[in-house]
Amino acid sequence: xxxxxxxxxxxxxxxxxxxxxxxxxxxxxxxxxxxxxxxxxxxxxxxxxxxxxxxxxxxxxxxxxxxxxxxxxxxxxxxxxxxxxxxxxxxxxxxxxxxxxxxxxxxxxxxxxxxxxxxxxxxxxxxxxxxxxxxxxxxxxxxxxxxxxxxxxxxxxxxxxxxxxxxxxxxxxxxxxxxxxxxxxxxxxxxxxxxxxxxxxxxxxxxxxxxxxxxxxxxxxxxxxxxxxxxxxxxxxxxxxxxxxxxxxxxxxx
Amino acid sequence: xxxxxxxxxxxxxxxxxxxxxxxxxxxxxxxxxxxxxxxxxxxxxxxxxxxxxxxxxxxxxxxxxxxxxxxxxxxxxxxxxxxxxxxxxxxxxxxxxxxxxxxxxxxxxxxxxxxxxxxxxxxxxxxxxxxxxxxxxxxxxxxxxxxxxxxxxxxxxxxxxxxxxxxxxxxxxxxxxxxxxxxxxxxxxxxxxxxxxxxxxxxxxxxxxxxxxxxxxxxxxxxxxxxxxxxxxxxxxxxxxxxxxxxxxxxxxxxxxxxxxxxxxxxxxxxxxxxxxxxxxxxxxxxxxxxxxxxxxxxxxxxxxxxxxxxxxxxxxxxxxxxxxxxxxxxxxxxxxxxxxxxxxxxxxxxxxxxxxxxxxx
Numbered sequence: 008x009x010x011x012x013x014x015x016x017x018x019x020x021x022x023x024x025x026x027x028x029x030x031x032x033x034x035x036x037x038x039x040x041x042x043x044x045x046x047x048x049x050x051x052x053x054x055x056x057x058x059x060x061x062x063x064x065x066x067x068x069x070x071x072x073x074x075x076x077x078x079x080x081x082x083x084x085x086x087x088x089x090x091x092x093x094x095x096x097x098x099x100x101x102x103x104x105x106x107x108x109x110x111x112x113x114x115x116x117x118x119x120x121x122x123x124x125x126x127x128x129x130x131x132x133x134x135x136x137x138x139x140x141x142x143x144x145x146x147x148x149x150x151x152x153x154x155x156x157x158x159x160x161x162x163x164x165x166x167x168x169x170x171x172x173x174x175x176x177x178x179x180x181x182x183x184x185x186x187x188x189x190x191x192x193x194x195x196x197x198x199x200x201x202x203x204x205x206x207x208x209x210x211x212x213x214x215x216x217x218x219x220x221x222x223x224x225x226x227x228x229x230x231x232x233x234x235x236x237x238x239x240x241x242x243x244x245x246x247x248x249x250x251x252x253x254x255x256x257x258x259x260x261x
Numbered sequence: 262x263x264x265x266x267x268x269x270x271x272x273x274x275x276x277x278x279x280x281x282x283x284x285x286x287x288x289x290x291x292x293x294x295x296x297x298x299x300x301x302x303x304x305x306x307x308x309x310x311x312x313x314x315x316x317x318x319x320x321x322x323x324x325x326x327x328x329x330x331x332x333x334x335x336x337x338x339x340x341x342x343x344x345x346x347x348x349x350x351x352x353x354x355x356x357x358x359x360x361x362x363x364x365x366x367x368x369x370x371x372x373x374x375x376x377x378x379x380x381x382x383x384x385x386x387x388x389x390x391x392x393x394x395x396x397x398x399x400x401x402x403x404x405x406x407x408x409x410x411x412x413x414x415x416x417x418x419x420x421x422x423x424x425x426x427x428x429x430x431x432x433x434x435x436x437x438x439x440x441x442x443x444x445x446x447x448x449x450x451x452x453x454x455x456x457x458x459x460x461x462x463x464x465x466x467x468x469x470x471x472x473x474x475x476x477x478x479x480x481x482x483x484x485x486x487x488x489x490x491x492x493x494x495x496x497x498x499x500x501x502x503x504x505x506x507x508x509x510x511x512x513x514x515x516x517x518x519x520x521x522x523x524x525x526x527x528x529x530x531x532x533x534x535x536x537x538x539x540x541x542x543x544x545x546x547x548x549x550x551x552x553x554x555x556x557x558x559x560x561x562x563x564x565x566x567x568x569x570x571x572x573x574x575x576x577x578x579x580x581x582x583x584x585x586x587x588x589x590x591x592x593x594x595x596x597x598x599x600x601x602x603x604x605x606x607x608x609x610x611x612x613x614x615x616x617x618x619x620x621x622x623x
Contacts, residue, residue, distance in 0.1 A: 044266070066463060068461065086467070089464060089465040090465050092463075096460060098456050098464070100455040100457050101457065101462060102277070102457060103275065103281075104277045104280040104281060105273065105276070105277065109276075113270070113273050114267070114464065116269040116270070117266060117461065117465065117466045118464060119264075160464075195263045204313070215415050
């Protein structure tokens with residue numbers, strides 16, 4: 008059963024340098040996400056991944072098409088949708104002078120919920136840091152804390168925007184395990200990433216976006232079989248990175 | 262009614278503020294330095310150096326001279342007009358009063374000449390007002406006026422003789438303007454730049470919850486800081502609040518509301534942290550100069566007086582002064598309360614027009 012249904016989703020912005028004309032950052036994409044899936048959106052910089060996520064999260068207006076989350080139309084029920092989703096943004100900053108416990112309690116209050124902050128910190132392996140300020144945490148700890156903040160409302164769907172960018176291999180692996188655990192407990196997870204290994208390791212299905220369009224969607228193995236070079240002979244040697252480069256080309260994007 | 266979410270967020274803003282010791286210190290620094298300076302000076306301004314030329318020989322002029330000399334507001338030097346004029350030009354005298362030869366007020370009005378150095382524009386209005394008030398007082402004394410009149414005179418004198426009484430309400434208004442604009446304008450830009458607003462916006466918090474919390478927290482912060490300064494002024498400088506504290510604090514709350522709204526608008530216009538400073542300065546600086554915080558608006562050139570009177574800081578400072586010095590109630594409708602109502606409407610209209618939550622958050 009689908010928990011997210013996206014139809015012809017469109018977002019346009021004025022063209023930089025020529026405000027009279029527009030370009031489509033997200034150009035009529037359609038996809039469904041099933042309950043309990045880890046769904047990855049892959050794409051080069053500027054492909055429209057974050058914009059897509061932000062439209063689903065209610066941070067960005069939808070210019071065309073529709074997005075249903077748990078049966079709710081995001082355009083008309085944005086606050087109800089926000090109550091059932093958890094969001095980890097690419098950059099996470101918090102109010103100064105508050106420690107992790109105080110921040111979690113604050114986020115809980117924003118959902119009108121009383122939370123057990125220790126339980127959440129334990130879940131992300133930060134119980135020993137409850138009195139620390141976010142700026143005192145390492146990169147990996149910060150990312151785990153931002154996930155804890157996204158979990159305060161016990162969401163049905165968790166959105167993660169490039170969760171492991173900038174993390175060392177240990178921190179990355181630790182975060183993957185956390186994502187797997189949350190998914191095993193029944194949470195649907197939607198993530199964007201540049202990291203092919205991450206997409207391949209975590210995601211049940213992957214969508215590849217480029218220039219605002221969704222150019223491929225399948226399971227990691229399905230994509231490898233379809234798009235990796237010389238699939239008949241080299242399928243076992245190919246990986247999702249090969250698929251990605253085959254589909255989006257080798258040109259630098261920024 | 263306030264929701265528990267709004268109350269909690271307001272509590273968080275208060276917590277953040279009280280943990281920022283540096284900010285508290287510097288917010289209180291400026292007004293406390295002023296109070297300290299007045300304490301050091303004994304709370305009274307220096308007397309006005311007044312040259313007195315008595316061209317008359319009659320008893321009335323002598324009585325008049327003695328009363329002028331006895332007034333604590335003046336440090337009187339008697340002498341010839343030409344000598345005193347030289348001293349005035351050198352800055353040794355502030356003003357000269359010339360008593361005409363045929364000084365007599367029993368059957369006609371005598372004309373006293375007041376010589377001033379017009380280059381002292383800044384002080385001109387204050388001096389004229391102070392001298393005029395004192396001379397009226399002396400006149401009443403000579404004429405032995407009715408008691409009803411002398412009551413009125415004491416009131417006028419009390420105001421002009423104590424500069425701190427004039428200054429304190431203006432200082433409080435200036436303080437509340439800075440605290441409010443820092444709390445809304447600067448914070449909004451800072452929260453936006455750091456992505457904190459975006460993080461808040463992914464939760465079901467509504468813009469009104471956020472605004473209500475900031476307004477609540479900032480109003481409490483302003484009330485607390487103003488109470489500290491006011492308390493010290495009352496305890497150490499013997500400042501008397503003629504009106505009720507209900508009216509005074511009511512006015513502070515209304516002023517805070519106006520400046521918070523204006524601050525939100527300024528913060529919404531500013532796209533970057535670099536832009537917010539000049540934008541806020543171009544708003545607050547003219548008000549510091551033209552709002553009669555340090556000198557009465559009546560001492561300014563007439564052409565700018567209507568503009569000066571219309572500024573929000575002038576309206577609040579005048580309102581606080583009316584309450585503190587004249588005992589006017591906040592509930593009495595006059596031109597100041599009308600000004601406040603107009604500014605509440607204007608600032609509220611501006612904030613609803615400029616404060617676009619989505620743009621702020623993204």
